[in-house]
Amino acid sequence: MTTKPFHPPSRLLMGPGPSDVSPRVLQALASPMLGHLDPEFLRLMDAIQFQLRQVFQTENMLTLALPGTGSSGMEACVVNLLEPGDKVIVGVAGYFGERLAEVATRAGAKVVRIEAPWGEIVPEAAVIEAIRTESPAVVAMVHAETSTGVWQPVDRIALAARAAGALTVLDAVTSLGTIEVPVDEWGIDAAYSCSQKGLACPPGLSPVTFSERAVVAMAARRTPVSSVYLDMQKLARYWGPERVYHHTAPCSLFYALYEGLSIVLEEGLAARFARHRAHHAQLVTGLEHLGLRLLAPPAHQLPTLHAVRIPDGVDDLAVRRALLNDHGIEIGGGLGPLKGKIWRVGLMGEGSNTNHVLLLLAALRSVLDRLS
Ligand code: PLP
Numbered sequence: 001m002t003t004k005p006f007h008p009p010s011r012l013l014m015g016p017g018p019s020d021v022s023p024r025v026l027q028a029l030a031s032p033m034l035g036h037l038d039p040e041f042l043r044l045m046d047a048i049q050f051q052l053r054q055v056f057q058t059e060n061m062l063t064l065a066l067p068g069t070g071s072s073g074m075e076a077c078v079v080n081l082l083e084p085g086d087k088v089i090v091g092v093a094g095y096f097g098e099r100l101a102e103v104a105t106r107a108g109a110k111v112v113r114i115e116a117p118w119g120e121i122v123p124e125a126a127v128i129e130a131i132r133t134e135s136p137a138v139v140a141m142v143h144a145e146t147s148t149g150v151w152q153p154v155d156r157i158a159l160a161a162r163a164a165g166a167l168t169v170l171d172a173v174t175s176l177g178t179i180e181v182p183v184d185e186w187g188i189d190a191a192y193s194c195s196q197k198g199l200a201c202p203p204g205l206s207p208v209t210f211s212e213r214a215v216v217a218m219a220a221r222r223t224p225v226s227s228v229y230l231d232m233q234k235l236a237r238y239w240g241p242e243r244v245y246h247h248t249a250p251c252s253l254f255y256a257l258y259e260g261l262s263i264v265l266e267e268g269l270a271a272r273f274a275r276h277r278a279h280h281a282q283l284v285t286g287l288e289h290l291g292l293r294l295l296a297p298p299a300h301q302l303p304t305l306h307a308v309r310i311p312d313g314v315d316d317l318a319v320r321r322a323l324l325n326d327h328g329i330e331i332g333g334g335l336g337p338l339k340g341k342i343w344r345v346g347l348m349g350e351g352s353n354t355n356h357v358l359l360l361l362a363a364l365r366s367v368l369d370r371l372s
Contacts, residue, residue, distance in 0.1 A: 310341055
């Protein structure tokens with residue numbers, strides 16, 4: 001057994017997440033512990049709720065940070081809004097759409113999959129038609145499909161769902177803090193995200209927000225939520241005025257999230273989205289000069305996550321290893337059917353800046369020259 005201290009090597013995190021974290025956030029993590037019912041800690045929770053409402057662009061009372069990574073938000077939305085036998089439409093055009101469909105299937109829901117090939121959007125017209133013919137209880141879509149870099153349009157789908165009396169769930173894991181997620185304007189009933197991508201905090205928290213309609217639907221459930229840990233009605237009693245114990249909140253992560261959200265709001269959402277667009281454009285130009293192409297069509301390409309096609313004859317792993325070992329840069333590989341076919345380059349939160357872009361392009365050029 002070793003007791004040597006662990007010193008993480010210096011890295012630029014340019015994969016699908018986690019993304020780089022500012023020194024302000026790291027410093028917040030080192031603050032002393034507080035009890036999870038300490039009045040000062042409860043004040044911090046209130047402040048985080050206030051900040052999250054601004055970032056989600058919502059007035060939803062039930063807006064909070066769940067313990068766990070983005071997947072805990074996904075599970076929470078599914079198990080709270082669906083009961084066994086309920087019908088849900090899920091848009092599937094990548095790994096995370098598949099994950100949503102799997103979570104809903106395991107929750108006992110009847111899943112209607114509206115699919116598209118990985119790298120394309122799920123056609124809005126097909127989802128809207130299915131809402132008309134299937135009368136689902138819930139429609140669940142991935143806003144930013146991290147496995148393909150595709151930016152899924154969802155506003156017209158949310159409108160159609162609302163008109164049909166269905167609730168809309170939005171996976172905003174890779175979109176929140178990097179592109180518009182106007183929850184109230186679009187009429188989204190439940191949205192979830194993560195701390196470690198666009199919000200530039202460590203992994204471990206999942207911001208979620210639920211509309212009044214969703215709260216009413218949860219109160220009218222015929223069966224109890226299968227998860228006690230992710231039961232939003234119980235969580236609401238911890239985050240609301242009653243402050244009933246539910247779980248031991250990971251207080252250091254809350255310090256970090258508060259600091260990370262403060263940075264987001266100091267920058268301003270519009271400026272932050274513009275910064276992501278600008279560095280995305282810079283990256284795309286540089287990739288084109290290197291002869292590299294993106295998987296997603298330009299009209300639906302996220303500024304946050306880029307699926308770069310690996311040229312024929314280039315060894316995926318050898319390039320990623322060289323970037324990591326020789327240049328200290330992490331990028332991601334492909335998932336599922338895209339394994340070995342794409343690299344995934346993230347420009348998220350703190351990491352969406354000119355230095356990251358230029359360093360990656362220079363490192364890629366040198367590695368490709370050597371290995372091709
Ligand atoms: N949904 C999307 C779109 C994601 O990109 C991810 C993770 O990358 C998840 C859900 C799951 O989040 P986590 O890995 O934080 O549990």
